[in-house]
Amino acid sequence: MLESKSLERPATKAPPAEATVEAADPKVVARDVSVFYGEKRALHSVSIDINPRSVTAFIGPSGCGKTTFLRCFNRMNDTIEGARVEGKIQLDGRDIYDASLDVVELRARVGMVFQKPNPFPKSIFENVAYGPRIHGLARTKSELEPIVVKSLQRAGLFDEVKDRLHEPGTGLSGGQQQRLCIARAIAVSPELILMDEPCSALDPISTARIEELMDQLRENFTIIIVTHSMQQAARVAQRTAFFHLGTLVEYGDTNDVFMNPESQKTRDYVTGRFG
Amino acid sequence: MTVVSNQLPPLPSNADQGAKSPYSAVHSSLSKRHASERRFKALGLAAVLIGLGFVAILFTSILSKGLPAFWQATFTLPVTIDAKALSIEPYPQQNSGQTDAEYAKEVADWQASLAGANWARLIQNALLVYLPPEAARRSRDVQRLVTSSERFQLRELVAAQPDIIGQTVTLRMLADANVDVWIKGGIDRTLSDRQLPLTPAQRQYIEILQDRGVLNQSFSTALFTNVDSRSSPASAGLAGALVGSLFMMLIVIVLSVPIGVAAAIYLEEFAPKNRFTDLIEVNINNLAAVPSIVFGLLGAAVFISWLRLPLSAPLVGGLVLTLMTLPTVIIATRATLRAIPPSIRQAAIGLGASRVQTVTHHVLPLALPGILTGAIIGVAQALGETAPLLLIGMSAFVANIPSTPLDQSTALPVQIFLWQGNELRNFFESRTSAAIIVLLALMIVLNGLAIYLRRRFERRW
Numbered sequence: 001m002l003e004s005k006s007l008e009r010p011a012t013k014a015p016p017a018e019a020t021v022e023a024a025d026p027k028v029v030a031r032d033v034s035v036f037y038g039e040k041r042a043l044h045s046v047s048i049d050i051n052p053r054s055v056t057a058f059i060g061p062s063g064c065g066k067t068t069f070l071r072c073f074n075r076m077n078d079t080i081e082g083a084r085v086e087g088k089i090q091l092d093g094r095d096i097y098d099a100s101l102d103v104v105e106l107r108a109r110v111g112m113v114f115q116k117p118n119p120f121p122k123s124i125f126e127n128v129a130y131g132p133r134i135h136g137l138a139r140t141k142s143e144l145e146p147i148v149v150k151s152l153q154r155a156g157l158f159d160e161v162k163d164r165l166h167e168p169g170t171g172l173s174g175g176q177q178q179r180l181c182i183a184r185a186i187a188v189s190p191e192l193i194l195m196d197e198p199c200s201a202l203d204p205i206s207t208a209r210i211e212e213l214m215d216q217l218r219e220n221f222t223i224i225i226v227t228h229s230m231q232q233a234a235r236v237a238q239r240t241a242f243f244h245l246g247t248l249v250e251y252g253d254t255n256d257v258f259m260n261p262e263s264q265k266t267r268d269y270v271t272g273r274f275g
Numbered sequence: 276m277t278v279v280s281n282q283l284p285p286l287p288s289n290a291d292q293g294a295k296s297p298y299s300a301v302h303s304s305l306s307k308r309h310a311s312e313r314r315f316k317a318l319g320l321a322a323v324l325i326g327l328g329f330v331a332i333l334f335t336s337i338l339s340k341g342l343p344a345f346w347q348a349t350f351t352l353p354v355t356i357d358a359k360a361l362s363i364e365p366y367p368q369q370n371s372g373q374t375d376a377e378y379a380k381e382v383a384d385w386q387a388s389l390a391g392a393n394w395a396r397l398i399q400n401a402l403l404v405y406l407p408p409e410a411a412r413r414s415r416d417v418q419r420l421v422t423s424s425e426r427f428q429l430r431e432l433v434a435a436q437p438d439i440i441g442q443t444v445t446l447r448m449l450a451d452a453n454v455d456v457w458i459k460g461g462i463d464r465t466l467s468d469r470q471l472p473l474t475p476a477q478r479q480y481i482e483i484l485q486d487r488g489v490l491n492q493s494f495s496t497a498l499f500t501n502v503d504s505r506s507s508p509a510s511a512g513l514a515g516a517l518v519g520s521l522f523m524m525l526i527v528i529v530l531s532v533p534i535g536v537a538a539a540i541y542l543e544e545f546a547p548k549n550r551f552t553d554l555i556e557v558n559i560n561n562l563a564a565v566p567s568i569v570f571g572l573l574g575a576a577v578f579i580s581w582l583r584l585p586l587s588a589p590l591v592g593g594l595v596l597t598l599m600t601l602p603t604v605i606i607a608t609r610a611t612l613r614a615i616p617p618s619i620r621q622a623a624i625g626l627g628a629s630r631v632q633t634v635t636h637h638v639l640p641l642a643l644p645g646i647l648t649g650a651i652i653g654v655a656q657a658l659g660e661t662a663p664l665l666l667i668g669m670s671a672f673v674a675n676i677p678s679t680p681l682d683q684s685t686a687l688p689v690q691i692f693l694w695q696g697n698e699l700r701n702f703f704e705s706r707t708s709a710a711i712i713v714l715l716a717l718m719i720v721l722n723g724l725a726i727y728l729r730r731r732f733e734r735r736w
Contacts, residue, residue, distance in 0.1 A: 079624060081548050107627035114625070118618035120637060130636070131626045181622070188626065 025093075027052040027192060027222045028073065033087035035068050035077060042068045045087065046248045048241060050192075055214055055223045057237030057254065059230060061269070064243040066226045070194050073224065074110040075103050091192065108135050111185035115197040117177035119169035119184070124161050127169040127180055128152060131188035147187055155183035156213050175206025182213065186221065193217070195225040199232065211236050230270055234258055242266045337715070341708030347495040347509065348450035348458045350421060350484070354401040355443040356433060361392040366437035386434045394426035398448065405487045406480055416476045420484075422449045424507035449497060450490060452508040452702040454481060458492065461701040498709055502674050503690065508699050513710055515676050519589045519669070519684030520658060520717075526593025526680060527600055527657050532650045534597075535604030542605075543612040544634050563602035570599045571663030579667060586668035590680040595667060596657040603656065607649020611642045644729040651725035655718050661688040687714045 026049035035043040043065040050056050058066035068077070075096065077083040089096050096106050108131075119127050128148040131137075138144045148165070152158035157179040161172070169180050178198055185193055195214075199207040214223055214236050227233050233240050234254060241251040242263075250257055250266045261267045268274050296302070358365065367381040395418045402417050403410055410417055425448040433440065449455075453472040456462055458481065468475055484490040501512030546552045574595035578584045584591050615638050623633040639646075664670070669689050677684035685693070691710045697703040 074625065076621070076625065079621075104627050104629055107625060112625035114618060114621060116618060118616075118622040120619065120622060121641065130623075130628075134626070134628050134632055134636075184622075184626065 025052075026050055027092065028224075029088075029090040029093075030069075030072070031088045033069065033072055033085065033089060035065070035072065036084045036086075037080070038082040042246055043072075044246045046243075048248060048251055050222060050224060051239060052222050053218055053220070054238040055218050055225060055236050057233035057240045058224065058226045058243060059228075059233050059240060059269075060243035060249075061274070062228075065246040066241075066243045067196055068246075069243070070196055070224060070226050073192065073194055074107050074112055076112065078103065108188050109190055110192045110194060111188065111190035113178070113181050113185050113193065113195045113198045116201050117174055117181050119172070119177050119180050121168065121170055123166045124152075124169045124172070124180060125165040128183050128187045131184060135188055137188065151183040151187040152180075154186055154217065155179045156209060156216075157183055173206070175202050175209060178202060178206065178210060179213065182210070182217075186217070190221065192222045192224065195223060197226055197228060200228060207232070230258070242269060244269070337708050337711050340705050341710075341712040343459060344705035344709035345494060345498060346492045347497065348455040348490060349493045349495060350402070350448045350450060350490055351445065351493075352398075352401045352448065352489060353404075353443050353445050354397060354429070356440050357397065357400070358440050360396055360400060361394070363389060363392050363440075366440065385437075389430050389434055392430070394429050397429065398425065402480075402484070402489075405484055405489055407483070410476070410480060413476050416474050417480065420451055420454055420477060420480060422451045422507045422509035424501075424504060424510040425449060447493070449495065449509045452699055454490075455509055456701045457481065458485070458490075459705075461705075498706075498713075502676055503672060503685070503693070504674060505672065508697070508702055508706075511694075511706065513687065513690060513713060515673055516685045516687045516690035516710075517713075518676050519592070519673075520687045522589035522677065522680040522684070523593040523596055523686060524654060524658060526590065527596045527654055528650070530593070530597040531600040531604050531653065531657075535601050535650070535653075536608050536646055538601075539605045539608035539612060540634060540639075543609050544638065545630065559602050559605050563606055566662075567599055567660050568662040568666065570595050571666030573598065574663060575666045585681055585683070587671045587673065587683040587685070588681050589677060589684050589686075591667050592664050592669055592684075592686060593680065595663045596660060599660065599663065600653040600657045603653035604650050607653065608642070608646045611645030611649065612638060614645070615641050640732075644732045647728045647732070648725045651721055651728070655721040655725075658717060658721070659688050659714065661686075661692055664689050665692075687717070 028048075028050035030046060030048045030050075032045045032047055033043060034041060034045055046065075046069055058070060060066050071077045072085055072089055073091075073096070075085075077085055085097065091106070091109065094101065120130065122130075125144075125148055128151050129138075129144045132144060132147050133139070138147055149158060152161065157176060160176060161180075169177065172180060178201075182193075182198075199210055202210065211232065214225070217223060218238075225233075225236065237254045239252065240254040240257040242249045242257060242261075242265075244265055250261055250263045252262075257266060258270050261270060364385060367378070367385050369378045373381075396414075398421050399414055399417050402420065406417065428448075429446070432446075450458075453462070454477075457473055457478070462471065462473075471478075473481070481490065497510050498512050499517070500514055501510050502515040503513075504511040542552060542555065574591060578591045578594055579586060584594075619637050619641065620633050623637050624630070628636065664686055669685050670693060671683065671685070672693070673683045673685050675682075687710065691707055691714065694703045694707045694710060
């Protein structure tokens with residue numbers, strides 16, 4: 001019974017054209033995910049499939065549960081006192097809430113970039129090297145260096161900081177700090193990167209750089225981004241999910257969600273009538 | 276586009292403002308608000324000034340009383356180590372037929388024989404050189420000018436260097452406590468002879484010796500190098516108390532810092548937030564407010580009555596002070612940990628660091644300055660604590676320097692307490708203040724260390 005349910009497609013149906021493109025297995029499969037903070041239910045039975053090597057945007061008004069849902073994918077909700085997650089989330093077919101799965105290993109596979117840039121108060125080099133070091137991907141400085149350089153290059157930051165790798169990461173500008181956080185996240189080669197409103201604290205130029213970066217990163221990584229900016233979702237995401245009051249209202253190809261939404265609520269939101 | 280008006284609307288006149296302006300309510304309340312602000316500022320400033328005033332009074336009173344105690348009336352005298360006056364045997368020589376053991380025994384016997392010699396006589400002779408001939412008949416008065424412990428110092432000197440027998444050496448000897456106070460003007464000179472602690476002859480000799488340059492005020496290290504003394508108050512020092520306090524400090528640091536920091540880290544970073552941990556938190560806060568004498572009672576009951584640890588030992592004192600310091604360290608550490616931005620923890624956890632790695636790699640290094648400050652302030656507080664130590668027997672008179680934390684000892688604040696109650700008031704008043712200066716200096720050093728460490732480890736990025 002449960003098995004058949006887990007194989008079911010999500011309630012919101014994807015447009016047929018998209019279905020042929022995403023013939024590949026979804027990277028992440030979530031079924032009936034509900035999150036409770038104590039007595040309060042923050043998320044109501046959300047089911048979703050995330051395509052590999054693409055950007056998926058979660059949009060919706062404040063308090064709609066999109067960040068809560070995002071934090072289920074690397075089990076960050078575990079760290080919140082009184083939070084409880086129900087339902088099933090599979091990463092490459094493996095249940096991430098399974099007791100046998102080590103959460104440390106999961107977080108090595110699922111990276112996260114936070115709303116506010118939060119580099120460690122250490123050098124730029126140490127910031128990027130921290131992940132590989134604790135996961136034992138590289139031990140000596142000579143092994144770490146190529147990883148650090150490559151990650152900074154991929155994050156589009158290397159040219160700006162190559163002469164001051166050993167200066168504090170907190171001395172960078174906000175946009176640079178956020179790219180440093182992205183470099184730090186991709187240094188452990190995660191399969192999935194979660195971005196929680198990564199540009200909300202940044203100016204438009206830094207935002208544009210990060211959006212550009214996401215476009216490049218999706219060649220190698222699967223990205224889920226939570227954003228308040230509908231324009232940003234339209235610019236960077238291939239698929240968009242609209243959340244409202246803890247439920248997934250609509251999920252589909254970004255163009256369809258913005259141009260031709262199925263739900264009246266989605267239409268009202270993307271046209272700016274509420275939210 | 277045409278310019279309708281290049282003038283700004285006219286400003287409302289003052290008359291308008293009073294009656295019609297919608298801001299009149301704001302305006303009328305302004306003076307009241309400013310007045311209350313000024314009052315508040317004045318009150319704050321007054322509080323600061325009053326506080327500073329009290330500190331100034333404290334310091335001037337202690338410094339003016341205590342600093343003179345570092346300079347003591349001291350005799351600088353050529354003393355002839357005359358074997359005849361002492362009536363001692365010459366230092367034994369090793370005979371050819373004697374074994375080493377026999378010779379060592381003979382030396383030991385000789386050293387023991389020194390105890391019976393009349394060392395006071397030797398000092399008296401040295402003084403008589405400068406005094407009128409009739410002083411020779413007042414040997415008691417003359418001998419009592421020098422504090423009694425100097426005889427034993429002289430004996431030790433000869434026992435250690437027997438070859439000075441027969442020679443004349445220049446020695447510095449502390450004057451008796453009463454002589455010191457007399458010279459410093461601490462004794463009312465209008466009192467009658469019966470009431471004065473010094474005889475008329477002694478007063479006369481003091482004047483002569485001062486004129487001859489033999490008796491001077493000079494800086495004395497006795498306060499730091501000697502142990503407490505009852506028979507010879509002039510040579511009473513803080514050495515025993517200092518070492519006892521040092522042992523206790525070490526015990527407090529070694530126990531309370533790791534235990535307190537570990538407890539705080541567990542409570543703040545790992546423990547689930549529930550009724551039980553709330554209860555623990557409330558109790559820790561309460562413990563910090565428990566009067567220190569209660570910890571003394573606890574220490575007496577647990578460490579001495581039950582665990583049978585020795586009385587007056589720095590070990591027990593250290594354990595009691597550890598109990599007292601723990602809540603301070605825990606509270607300070609928790610406050611510091613709470614102030615570390617959660618984004619740092621999230622960043623580390625998001626990268627897959629385990630909780631322990633998050634704490635040891637990121638949270639602790641950032642919290643270190645605050646933790647050190649809290650710990651040092653807790654230790655400084657323990658250093659000055661007296662009441663609990665009285666209850667575990669550390670107020671006993673101890674006349675030797677403890678060599679282990681299990682030896683009997685006293686502590687700096689307890690020594691101050693003991694001296695404060697000494698019957699030789701006018702001498703020990705300045706001694707007490709001097710001991711307070713030493714204690715305060717130690718406190719300032721500790722607090723300075725806290726500030727230095729905070730600066731040193733604080734990350735400025």
